[in-house]
Amino acid sequence: KQEVTQIPAALSVPEGENLVLNCSFTDSAIYNLQWFRQDPGKGLTSLLLIQSSQREQTSGRLNASLDKSSGRSTLYIAASQPGDSATYLCALEGTGGFKTIFGAGTRLFVKA
Amino acid sequence: NAGVTQTPKFQVLKTGQSMTLQCAQDMNHNSMYWYRQDPGMGLRLIYYSASEGTTDKGEVPNGYNVSRLNKREFSLRLESAAPSQTSVYFCASGTAFGYTFGSGTRLTVV
Numbered sequence: 001k002q003e004v005t006q007i008p009a010a011l012s013v014p015e016g017e018n019l020v021l022n023c024s025f026t027d028s029a030i031y032n033l034q035w036f037r038q039d040p041g042k043g044l045t046s047l048l049l050i051q052s053s054q055r056e057q058t059s060g061r062l063n064a065s066l067d068k069s070s071g072r073s074t075l076y077i078a079a080s081q082p083g084d085s086a087t088y089l090c091a092l093e094g095t096g097g098f099k100t101i102f103g104a105g106t107r108l109f110v111k112a
Numbered sequence: 113n114a115g116v117t118q119t120p121k122f123q124v125l126k127t128g129q130s131m132t133l134q135c136a137q138d139m140n141h142n143s144m145y146w147y148r149q150d151p152g153m154g155l156r157l158i159y160y161s162a163s164e165g166t167t168d169k170g171e172v173p174n175g176y177n178v179s180r181l182n183k184r185e186f187s188l189r190l191e192s193a194a195p196s197q198t199s200v201y202f203c204a205s206g207t208a209f210g211y212t213f214g215s216g217t218r219l220t221v222v
Binding site: 004009032034036041042043044045046049089091099100102103104105 | 145147152153154155156157160170171202204209210211212213214215216218
């Protein structure tokens with residue numbers, strides 16, 4: 001059974017710092033991995049999606065990497081801003097399709 | 113605006129009451145999903161529909177039923193609500209290139 005773990009559960013950093021959020025998984029047979037952002041009381045907003053055949057994706061200050069052999073994905077946020085404060089979740093879709101498994105998320109707080 | 117629309121946004125039920133959560137998407141996606149989100153547990157899949165006319169159980173289907181009314185609409189029904197079903201419910205639709213989520217329904221069962 002696929003298990004997805006995100007460490008740390010919460011993170012507080014000063015504005016301007018570069019940071020890395022981690023997502024680990026137990027079964028490397030994945031179809032894709034997606035990173036989401038969730039603001040308090042809101043739905044999820046897709047940030048980046050990495051297909052199984054890809055190693056990384058970039059969007060603005062965000063870079064997501066995928067290493068299936070080690071069962072890890074990282075989300076790198078450059079020059080963090082207070083507006084980046086949110087919960088970040090990773091989600092994996094297995095090769096069986098249609099059943100995406102979510103991590104519990106990392107709650108990020110960027111201090112001004 | 114294109115996206116996933118959920119109604120209602122908030123609901124309080126008494127134990128034993130029934131209700132239906134509505135979800136509609138206008139992105140022409142075949143696949144639609146219902147998740148629940150509980151503190152510290154991430155999102156867990158309740159039911160999904162790979163295409164119009166088909167539905168399948170997810171990780172936590174007990175106490176729920178679903179209907180894929182047409183390609184746009186996928187509803188979730190609680191026949192006899194229990195306090196354990198207090199949660200935030202999210203509908204999503206998607207393709208192999210990612211998911212789009214609704215804004216959620218915050219349900220409290222007292």
